[in-house]
Amino acid sequence: MPALLFWTFAAMTLVFGAAVVLNRNPIASALSLVLSFLGLAALFMGLDAFFIGIIQVLVYAGAVMVLFLFIIMLFDLRAEERRRINRVAVVGGSAVSLALFVQICLVVAELRGSHDQFPALPATRTDDVRDIGLLLFNNFNLPFQIIGVLVLVATIGVIVLSKRELR
Amino acid sequence: MIGAPMLEIAVVALGLLVLLIEAFTERTDKRAVAWIGMSGLAAVLVASFFLAPSPPPTTNGFWSFYTADSLAVFFKRFALVTTILVLIMMIDYAPIVRQTVHGATKQAGLGEFFALPLFTCAGLMWMASATDFVMIFVSLEVVTMSFYALVAFTRRNPVTLEAGVKYLILSALSTGFLVYGITWIFGATGETNLARIGDVLRDGGEQVPALFGMALVLVALGFKIAAVPFQIWVPDVYQGAPTPVTAYLSVGSKAAGFVVLLRVLEPFFVLPQTERLLVWVAALTLIYGNLAALPQTNLKRLLAYSSIAHAGYLLVGVVCLAGPAVGYYFVAYLLMTILSFAVLIVVASQSGDRIEDFNGLSRRSPFLSFAMLVAMGSLAGLPFTAGFLGKFFIFDAAIRQHQTMLLVIGVITVACGFYYYFKVIRAMYWERGSSDSTVPVSALTRYTIVALIAAILMLGVYPQPILNALRPQTAALSATR
Numbered sequence: 001m002p003a004l005l006f007w008t009f010a011a012m013t014l015v016f017g018a019a020v021v022l023n024r025n026p027i028a029s030a031l032s033l034v035l036s037f038l039g040l041a042a043l044f045m046g047l048d049a050f051f052i053g054i055i056q057v058l059v060y061a062g063a064v065m066v067l068f069l070f071i072i073m074l075f076d077l078r079a080e081e082r083r084r085i086n087r088v089a090v091v092g093g094s095a096v097s098l099a100l101f102v103q104i105c106l107v108v109a110e111l112r113g114s115h116d117q118f119p120a121l122p123a124t125r126t127d128d129v130r131d132i133g134l135l136l137f138n139n140f141n142l143p144f145q146i147i148g149v150l151v152l153v154a155t156i157g158v159i160v161l162s163k164r165e166l167r
Numbered sequence: 168m169i170g171a172p173m174l175e176i177a178v179v180a181l182g183l184l185v186l187l188i189e190a191f192t193e194r195t196d197k198r199a200v201a202w203i204g205m206s207g208l209a210a211v212l213v214a215s216f217f218l219a220p221s222p223p224p225t226t227n228g229f230w231s232f233y234t235a236d237s238l239a240v241f242f243k244r245f246a247l248v249t250t251i252l253v254l255i256m257m258i259d260y261a262p263i264v265r266q267t268v269h270g271a272t273k274q275a276g277l278g279e280f281f282a283l284p285l286f287t288c289a290g291l292m293w294m295a296s297a298t299d300f301v302m303i304f305v306s307l308e309v310v311t312m313s314f315y316a317l318v319a320f321t322r323r324n325p326v327t328l329e330a331g332v333k334y335l336i337l338s339a340l341s342t343g344f345l346v347y348g349i350t351w352i353f354g355a356t357g358e359t360n361l362a363r364i365g366d367v368l369r370d371g372g373e374q375v376p377a378l379f380g381m382a383l384v385l386v387a388l389g390f391k392i393a394a395v396p397f398q399i400w401v402p403d404v405y406q407g408a409p410t411p412v413t414a415y416l417s418v419g420s421k422a423a424g425f426v427v428l429l430r431v432l433e434p435f436f437v438l439p440q441t442e443r444l445l446v447w448v449a450a451l452t453l454i455y456g457n458l459a460a461l462p463q464t465n466l467k468r469l470l471a472y473s474s475i476a477h478a479g480y481l482l483v484g485v486v487c488l489a490g491p492a493v494g495y496y497f498v499a500y501l502l503m504t505i506l507s508f509a510v511l512i513v514v515a516s517q518s519g520d521r522i523e524d525f526n527g528l529s530r531r532s533p534f535l536s537f538a539m540l541v542a543m544g545s546l547a548g549l550p551f552t553a554g555f556l557g558k559f560f561i562f563d564a565a566i567r568q569h570q571t572m573l574l575v576i577g578v579i580t581v582a583c584g585f586y587y588y589f590k591v592i593r594a595m596y597w598e599r600g601s602s603d604s605t606v607p608v609s610a611l612t613r614y615t616i617v618a619l620i621a622a623i624l625m626l627g628v629y630p631q632p633i634l635n636a637l638r639p640q641t642a643a644l645s646a647t648r
Contacts, residue, residue: 103379110375111355139227143305146293149179150309153286156186156279157316161331166268166275 006046013039026072030065037061051128168219171235174211174243175292181207182285189278197277198258204285205254212247215240224298224362231360232302233293241494241636242295242426245501249419250288252505255615256411257281259512264409267321280320284415287313294423300349300359303427307345307391310420311338317415318408330407337400341390348383351376365434374438381435382444388431391424393417394482395451398475402459405471410515413467414508417474418501425481425493432485445486450576453479457580460587466511467520469587470504473546476584480561483573489564491637496561498633499545499553499626506619507542509612510535517606522591527600535606536595538616545623547588548581553626 012035019032037060044053136144160166181204189200221235261277268276290309297303315338319331353359355376356367368377389397405413435441456476463469477500484493511520513535518524529536545554558581565574608616626633 107376107379111373140301142229142232143299143301146302146305146309149286149289150305150312153283153290153309153313153316156283156286157312160276160279160283160316161319161322164269166270166272166279 002046006043009039009042009046011039012036013043026075027069030068030072033068034061034065037065048125049128051132169214169217171218171221171240171243171296172229172233174215174218175289175296177211177214178208178247178285178289178292181211182282182289185282185285186278189282193272197274197281198261200278201254201258201281204281205251208247208251208254208285208288212244212251215244215247226363232299233296234298235296237637238426238429238490238494239296242422242497243292245422245497246288246291246295246419249415249422249501249505250284250291252501252509252615252619253284253411253415253419254281255611256414256505256509256512257284259509259516259609259612260409260411263516264321267323267327269323276320280317283313283317287317287415287419291419291423295426297427298361298430300352300361303431304345304349307423307427308342310423311342314338314412314416314420317412318404320412321409324407326407327409328407330404333400334404334408337390341387341397344383344390345387348380348385348387351380351383353380355380361430361434365437368434368437378435378438378440381431381441384431385444385448388424388428389448392421392428392481393475393478394448395455395475395479398452398455398478401475402468402471405474406465406467410467410508410512410520413470414505417470418504421474421478422497422501425485425497428485429490429493436488442486445482446570446573449479449482449486449573452476452482453573453576453580457583457587461583463587464523465521466507466525466591469522469591470507470511473584473588474504476580477546479580480558480577483565483570483577484561486573487561487564487568487570489561489568491634492557492560492564494637495630495633496557499557499623502619502623502626503542503545503552503554506538506616506623507546509616509619510539510542513606513608513612517604518602522594523598525591525594526598527603528595528606531600531603532606532608534613534616535608538620539595540592541620541623543588543591545627547584551624551627553623553630556627556630 014036016032016036016039020029020036023029023032037056041053041056041061044050044056184207185200185204188203189197192199218235218240222230224234225231257280261280264277264280265273265275270276287310290306290313293306294303294310297306315331315335318334319327321327322331349359352364355373356364358364358367364377368374386397390400393401405417408416432441432445452475456472456474456479460469460472460476463472477496481493481496481500484496514520514525514528525536525539528539541552545552548555548558558577562574562577565577
């Protein structure tokens with residue numbers, strides 16, 4: 001059963017990932033991306049990584065995709081559908097992605113232990129939210145605090161750049 | 168005695184204070200905000216000379232992310248001085264901001280314009296201290312995020328808007344490369360801490376995936392320091408951004424990028440491929456930056472290409488692992504770049520930022536044209552200026568490390584540099600200008616320019632103070648050879 005679920009969700013991730021690129025309509029591609037993300041989240045869940053699975057849904061499928069859809073709404077959709085496909089760009093793009101794919105395959109093949117059987121997951125479930133929280137507030141406290149400054153700077157920047165009339 | 172981490176806390180607190188003051192005093196002249204920021208930063212700069220010695224690095228917790236060695240402290244001071252000078256330039260630039268910001272009131276946006284560099288400064292200081300990829304990433308993003316806002320700040324000007332969009336998109340792309348590279352390195356070594364990555368690699372860990380990751384990280388850092396082939400954003404962004412922000416980008420952002428580069432490369436110099444790769448990047452950067460600067464007619468664009476060229480000389484220093492030479496070059500680069508931008512702001516507010524707008528400047532303002540003469544002479548590398556000694560130390564290091572190819576390219580491109588920097592000098596002293604009106608200079612700018620000229624000439628004959636400040640870390644850097 002778990003193997004069947006794995007293949008289902010892996011196929012879902014890949015098929016909808018391809019649909020993102022192949023769809024002419026930007027909204028259809030964006031929604032395919034949501035489904036692709038959901039498949040990925042399900043794969044994480046299958047690995048007992050529930051926290052990352054939920055974050056995947058909340059952050060990517062939720063926040064990031066809403067942002068994408070907003071941006072798409074600002075575009076002229078018909079112009080996008082009418083656009084001719086540039087052959088050179090397609091060939092070049094495929095060549096680059098193929099080269100990257102081959103490169104990654106070669107590097108992974110060199111990786112020690114990449115041919116070993118992976119050990120089975122431990123039966124006891126880990127409390128991942130608690131563990132990540134502890135790590136974040138103990139060992140990674142300094143970078144975590146700096147992210148606070150980062151968010152503040154981002155807030156100031158957004159207000160300065162998006163307000164119609166500054167005061 | 169003060170702990171080194173207190174410096175950044177003080178700068179962030181200063182930024183928050185400035186924002187609050189700005190929010191609650193609507194009527195007062197907003198330039199007071201810049202003055203508060205400047206004096207606060209100066210106080211932090213003084214405090215940085217009374218640092219308590221930092222504890223040795225630990226395996227986890229605070230001191231595994233953060234170091235306060237002499238390289239870090241040196242570049243923290245560098246960031247503070249740069250930010251103070253940028254704030255001075257911003258005061259001069261305030262009238263242009265007023266014209267090019269959508270504002271309901273007369274001083275709209277000025278407070279934020281003066282407050283954002285403080286947070287950038289904190290980010291630069293954290294970058295100088297970062298010894299862990301997590302820390303590097305987070306602090307780099309603080310800097311980048313504040314530059315997104317600063318570059319596009321005067322958004323009623325379409326050129327600025329274009330610069331902002333280009334910087335945003337290309338910078339986000341480079342961040343993607345950085346994260347991807349870090350994950351590869353983490354996957355190959357199981358560590359994010361730079362020292363422990365070095366240990367793993369020395370013990371013959373997974374070298375190929377780690378190198379792949381390092382190359383990706385190098386793409387992101389190459390973007391930050393404007394090295395070829397990641398320099399495409401530089402000319403347009405430098406030309407379009409508000410001039411003080413351009414100066415900040417070309418000095419502060421680049422310096423922090425180089426510190427991170429020195430730290431990141433330290434563990435990877437165990438692998439011989441790293442050096443070969445860097446030699447080519449340095450050679451290409453030298454050739455491209457200097458040749459592309461030759462036909463420029465806009466001074467801001469010329470300085471953009473010159474900034475690429477200087478990244479090339481600095482990369483030669485990095486290849487030779489000459490920490491003190493790189494540090495000295497940066498001080499010289501800071502002085503001469505800020506000086507030329509300071510003069511540019513004053514002259515550009517009168518006429519424009521093309522080279523022909525400098526025609527006959529020697530008659531309109533002998534003071535400004537002398538300042539520009541010193542800046543350009545130093546950028547080109549005339550003897551008795553700081554720029555000459557900077558190049559001298561870099562080439563000296565190249566000879567010691569037997570980098571003959573880089574040395575030859577370096578010497579030839581310096582000759583190129585003389586041509587395009589002297590184009591500006593020729594315009595100021597030989598060409599006849601269209602107007603004869605004098606150029607007014609505010610008192611603060613006048614003092615700053617005098618101080619910068621004095622520093623360039625003094626360091627050109629007596630570089631010892633800077634070299635002494637950088638001394639103890641030579642041991643740390645040479646350990647990798």
